[in-house]
Amino acid sequence: MKALQKTAPTFGVEFREVPRPVPGPGEALIEITAAGVCGTDVHIFEWSGGYDFMAPLLPLTLGHEFAGRVIDVAGDANGLAPGALVAVIPSTPCGSCAHCLSGAAESCERRSAKGTSADGGFAPWITAPVVNCLAAPNGVDDELAALAEPLTVAQEAVLKGGVTRGDRVLVIGPGTIGQAIALYARMAEAAEVVVVGKNDLLRFETLRALGLRDLIDIGDGDLETALASRFADQKFDIIFEATGVPEVVQEGLAFLRKEGVLVVAGIHPRRAALDLTRLVRERHQIRGTQRAPRHVWPRVLDSLVTEGERIRHMITHRMPLDHGVEALELARTRRASKIILSPGV
Numbered sequence: 001m002k003a004l005q006k007t008a009p010t011f012g013v014e015f016r017e018v019p020r021p022v023p024g025p026g027e028a029l030i031e032i033t034a035a036g037v038c039g040t041d042v043h044i045f046e047w048s049g050g051y052d053f054m055a056p057l058l059p060l061t062l063g064h065e066f067a068g069r070v071i072d073v074a075g076d077a078n079g080l081a082p083g084a085l086v087a088v089i090p091s092t093p094c095g096s097c098a099h100c101l102s103g104a105a106e107s108c109e110r111r112s113a114k115g116t117s118a119d120g121g122f123a124p125w126i127t128a129p130v131v132n133c134l135a136a137p138n139g140v141d142d143e144l145a146a147l148a149e150p151l152t153v154a155q156e157a158v159l160k161g162g163v164t165r166g167d168r169v170l171v172i173g174p175g176t177i178g179q180a181i182a183l184y185a186r187m188a189e190a191a192e193v194v195v196v197g198k199n200d201l202l203r204f205e206t207l208r209a210l211g212l213r214d215l216i217d218i219g220d221g222d223l224e225t226a227l228a229s230r231f232a233d234q235k236f237d238i239i240f241e242a243t244g245v246p247e248v249v250q251e252g253l254a255f256l257r258k259e260g261v262l263v264v265a266g267i268h269p270r271r272a273a274l275d276l277t278r279l280v281r282e283r284h285q286i287r288g289t290q291r292a293p294r295h296v297w298p299r300v301l302d303s304l305v306t307e308g309e310r311i312r313h314m315i316t317h318r319m320p321l322d323h324g325v326e327a328l329e330l331a332r333t334r335r336a337s338k339i340i341l342s343p344g345v
């Protein structure tokens with residue numbers, strides 16, 4: 001089969017012919033029907049920093065946001081029926097480290113992650129542990145199921161931020177994660193959700209389609225100037241950083257209320273400079289968030305049942321897997337927001 005792989009620690013990806021995987025005990029063979037292109041894939045494509053750990057693992061098939069049909073199961077199917085559409089949790093704890101053995105698998109230091117440390121979903125077939133395959137609820141189709149992974153990241157960020165009814169929320173970064181954070185903050189009954197972007201017409205269109213109205217495009221200016229007139233005296237309870245631009249953290253803190261929470265969700269290629277005296281005096285809380293624990297997945301699949309048609313607006317492009325390189329180029333140059341690749345097309 002042809003798989004879209006990172007083959008060398010430098011700019012680029014390429015299609016390579018690789019053997020179709022064979023499921024081991026406790027694994028399912030899945031025919032991938034939809035795979036999302038993520039900012040992570042773009043970073044790895046560009047090799048712009050943050051993924052050096054992958055170098056010794058290459059060549060490796062990219063793609064960690066994917067769904068597909070169960071074709072075969074080796075061993076106990078655990079209720080998975082052949083043909084069932086599943087969303088796949090891409091990350092698997094090792095099961096044998098001290099964290100895993102003490103029941104804290106979320107903290108496993110040796111987890112394997114499809115698309116970054118094991119072969120991922122930009123291929124027609126993949127194997128995955130049966131326990132990582134979650135049946136899509138009725139009414140959730142392939143492309144929506146492929147959105148589950150980025151949605152869990154956003155839902156987890158909103159839970160980390162502790163958004164509750166009446167909160168005033170600022171989301172910096174209008175990409176898929178920022179879009180979904182804004183949506184889940186709304187669903188958590190935040191009173192106000194403001195999303196900030198920078199020269200981002202396309203992604204603002206997506207945000208509007210999602211029903212978000214309070215959007216600020218800072219254009220070529222800086223965040224502080226753009227927000228100062230409106231929010232200097234009306235600070236936010238919770239701020240989400242979803243840009244990967246480290247300077248945004250310091251700038252954003254100027255608009256966080258005393259004891260407010262700033263959640264950092266982006267992957268940053270550089271260090272940030274922070275005014276720690278202000279942080280201490282304002283008793284600001286900075287929290288990091290990354291992948292979601294398993295228990296967040298069913299909650300997100302449920303949200304796809306109730307909000308699926310709204311969430312579908314996040315998908316701006318649908319392309320055949322063969323056009324994967326072109327898709328990464330589109331995403332890299334921000335001419336697409338979320339692209340779904342389908343091997344069968």
Ligand SMILES: [Zn+2]
Pocket residue numbers: 038039040064065149150
């Ligand atoms: Zn992703």
Ligand SMILES: [Zn+2]
Pocket residue numbers: 093094095096097098099100101105108109110111
């Ligand atoms: Zn472990």
